[in-house]
Structure formats: C-alpha cells, structure tokens
Amino acid sequence: MRLPRESSIDQKLSIWLHGLDRAGLVLRHSHGAVALRAHERWAALQSVADSDVPTSALLRLAGIIELGQRGKLKLRRAAAIGLIRLTAHAMPEDERLQAAHARGLALALPRRLAMPHAVLSLIPGALCDEVVLQAERYAADHGWGSLHRRYPTVDLPVSCLGCGAEIEALMREEALPQFARLFGAEYGPQSELTFRDLFVAKYDASTSGAQTGLDGHVDASLLSMVVQLSRDHDFDGGGTFFEHIPVLIRPGQGGAVLFLGKIYHAALPITRGRRYVLVALVDRRVDRLVAEGCSIVQK
Numbered sequence: 001m002r003l004p005r006e007s008s009i010d011q012k013l014s015i016w017l018h019g020l021d022r023a024g025l026v027l028r029h030s031h032g033a034v035a036l037r038a039h040e041r042w043a044a045l046q047s048v049a050d051s052d053v054p055t056s057a058l059l060r061l062a063g064i065i066e067l068g069q070r071g072k073l074k075l076r077r078a079a080a081i082g083l084i085r086l087t088a089h090a091m092p093e094d095e096r097l098q099a100a101h102a103r104g105l106a107l108a109l110p111r112r113l114a115m116p117h118a119v120l121s122l123i124p125g126a127l128c129d130e131v132v133l134q135a136e137r138y139a140a141d142h143g144w145g146s147l148h149r150r151y152p153t154v155d156l157p158v159s160c161l162g163c164g165a166e167i168e169a170l171m172r173e174e175a176l177p178q179f180a181r182l183f184g185a186e187y188g189p190q191s192e193l194t195f196r197d198l199f200v201a202k203y204d205a206s207t208s209g210a211q212t213g214l215d216g217h218v219d220a221s222l223l224s225m226v227v228q229l230s231r232d233h234d235f236d237g238g239g240t241f242f243e244h245i246p247v248l249i250r251p252g253q254g255g256a257v258l259f260l261g262k263i264y265h266a267a268l269p270i271t272r273g274r275r276y277v278l279v280a281l282v283d284r285r286v287d288r289l290v291a292e293g294c295s296i297v298q299k
C-alpha cells in the first residue's frame, strides 16, 4: 500500500501515531480500511522527516507526551519516538519542545535501559546516620548550598564532610560496580566511570517554605543514583518517581535507585519530617575529558 501523495503532514502524523488515520484519509487495501503494519507507519513518519517539519507538528507530539499518565502509554511512546526522530538533525530552541523531548526519552528507550533498578543496603545504616549528622553540623556553620543545576536541590557536596572521603571510597567500591553490572554493555566497564557530582540533598516538610520535592527532570549525567540516607519512619511521602513506568521507589535507609541520567524522574514531595538522600551523578571518563576540552587521540 502506498500513501496518497497529497496526504498532509498532519495526516501522516496521524498514521504514525494511530495506525489508522483520524484526519479523514481513507487507507484501503483491496479488502477495505485496515490497521497499518509497522513498516507502513514508519514510512509515514519517515516521509514527515524528509519534509520541512513545521513546529505545529512537533508541538502536537509534545502535547501527547505532556499528557503523562493521563495519556495512553502506546500513544505517548509513539509520540516520543516521533519527536526524537523528527528532531534528530536539529534540536529546536523552543523550551517546551526540549522539555518534551527530554521527557520522551524514557518512553522511547528500550525497556532494559529505561528501567530504574533498586539496590538494597548499599550503605550501612549507621554510616547513613553519620552523613546526615555531619551534613547538618556543617550546614549549621556554613549553611546549605545548592549545586547550580536547572532543577536545584538544597544540598552539600560530600567533600565538605569529615566522612566525605570514606563515602566517596565506599561509593567507588559499591556503586560503580552496580552501574557497570547493569549498564556496562552500553556505558563501559567500571574503570571508565567517574563521579561528576556526589552530594547530600535535603527535603524538609517541617520548615515552612523549605523544599519538599523536586519536579520532573533529567540529570546532566550519563548515570544517576539516589541513596536514601534517612530512616523510613523519619518522613512520609517522598521517593523517586518514574512516570513512564510508572513506579515510585523508596528503597529504605541505605538502599538506592540507579537509572540512566536521561530518564525523566522526580522526587515526590514529602508531607512530614525530613528526607535526606545521597545523589551520585556519574559520567564516563572519556566523555568528561572531551567536555573539559581535551582532544582524544586514538592510537
């Protein structure tokens, strides 16, 4: 079956999204209108990609991704793949489109890569308590800071703390092998992985105006890990939320969630108490060197 030549971008997008065109175009095999096969849908998307893609088409896809859990997963996934395909050569400057693109990656990636993984008991409870104690003690003198990120938390780098070197060594020994085990095939062995940032973040429901959660976002890192430092009974609500599955992970004190940094996630607001987490943002050594301006010479 071939698409009628005159089908508009809108119609082709409908074909990609729904299989059947909803915009009035009648697609007929000899026996009548039928649901399209995958390669026919791909052809419709490819044909849009080959033309001058109007912003309105991209916004239509963004609108579907933005439905979040209110939209059907299959349709949101198609919209995400469509948006990524149509912006492959040039990322639009429009912030709404960029946000939808970031949100869509979690939907478009293969499940194996898009799944977060929980690891229980990464850091002993007593050490978690010690990190929180030292962070509060340090903050009492110097205040909490915030790493300058687009979605900032109230935080402190672990390097400020007396136990910082111990935590960093432990994370190197315990966390990096977990990343290598789960994502090593794509992102390299443990020896290739390096910390971009390692910090303690604080959410506080007992002080008015304090930060209680973090909106949906993607991290700047290749790989990310959030370790719960607080005890479970120290707070209500909270946890790391992944809308594309959807799943909320609250791994217990010392437990962690690991995921690709470009998977859309949020910290659900806490409703009581305080929630402290240790966040590890991990990059590949070679990517960091390039980002820092070194040229890599291949021998």
Ligand SMILES: O=C(O)CCC(=O)C(=O)O
Residues within 6 Å of the ligand: 153, 201, 214, 219, 226, 239, 240, 241, 265, 266, 267, 268, 277, 279
């Ligand atoms: O607190 C959490 O569960 C998530 C934290 C996070 O995503 C971040 O700091 O980038």
Ligand SMILES: [Fe+2]
Residues within 6 Å of the ligand: 217, 218, 219, 224, 265
């Ligand atoms: Fe994050």
